[in-house]
Amino acid sequence: MAVKVIIFDFDGTIADTYYTFVEIVNELSTEFGYKPVTPEDLDRLKKLSSREIVKQSEVSLIKIPFLLKRVKEELSKKISFLNPFYGLKSCLLQLQLKGYTLGIVTSNDQENVQEFLFNNDLDNFFEFIYSGTTLFGKHKVINQIIKQYNFSRDEIVYVGDETRDINAAKKSKIKMIAVGWGFNAPEALAKCQPDALINEPHELIEAVEKCNDDFLEILLVD
Template identity: 60%
Template sequence: MTQKVIIFDFDGTIADTVDALVGIANRLADEFGYAQITPEQLTLLRNFSSREIIKYSGVSLIKIPFLVKKVKSELKNKIHELKPIPGIKEALLDLQQSNYKLGIITSNSRDNVTAFLEINDLENLFEFIYSGVTIFGKTNIINSVLKQKHFKPEAVIYVGDETRDIEAAKKANIQVIAVTWGFNSPEVLAKQNPNFLINHPRELLEVVQNS
């Protein structure tokens, strides 16, 4: 029997980074020419796809790669303050002990992810980490990982908290579990028709076992 592979997004799925990222985005607002995010706007943005957020912000597409790079750099200084999503560590341990292969694909930097995992005693749970994804480019890296690792698409499940995670997984022909504890709202995630939609990390093992 083929071993199942569970690939996780990082920000908002494993690490509770939403507040830190909003704070960084607000500090960079003047530099990149967009309005700061108020609590009311954040509620609105949670119901937007990644493309809709960029359109709403008015940030030039040309500036996006520079903005993403700056955000990653700023986040590096806050890694020691960040905490795992409540319950995710226990869920990851359950998955590993149930003989699932775990990995990470993220648009955050590998250094940030590795530092976070080490600080929170999670570094031994993941067999691979791939980073450097463009804001809309997760499908390409998922396909690349499947090819490099010789994973069969039917044996792989992606876990993420944003509409772009669902979109990328579907294009790569793998199953996707959308989680409601990250950035996007349950309503907008449901509209993207993920294979599964869960509200707490403790649901992960059962969903994976029954997928």
């Protein structure tokens, strides 16, 4: 079945939140008892998987949900200053005009996402927004969406910027396009073997169409 539905991650994929996220994490370092992140740390951390970053952090697993909650709260205060990645809006418009259904799955608060989309004139592109997922539980939300909308797994592509996004897509058995402009560096993403890896927003449409081309090739071979 050809691709009909494109599900996007939010932070680092649509919204350029990386450095704001780092700023907030550093502001909360005293409250949660860890060292602030340095520029040298950033270069190293971007090359690690999401799970490796959690393991190397000085925050206990028990505190991580509380830290994430505080990050979301602080992010809500800065959301009006954030922008989408350059060129992404044009890509979303083209995908919508081609008839794709677009949606969002995020661990950010839905209010943050909706405000960001409204502020940047992106609110008319997305048919659904699912938020509040746990750090490594996106596959469960994706599965809920598939069940609720009666989607076929073959008609979905997930677009995200972290290794955990790739793993979530694999667990849900859907195609995955990794983007190299967000939280994880391209080399870290490549190790997880997404279906496609792109480095600029303008490459997104071609990557989606390639997923359809691969499907047609399978039909022709069969």
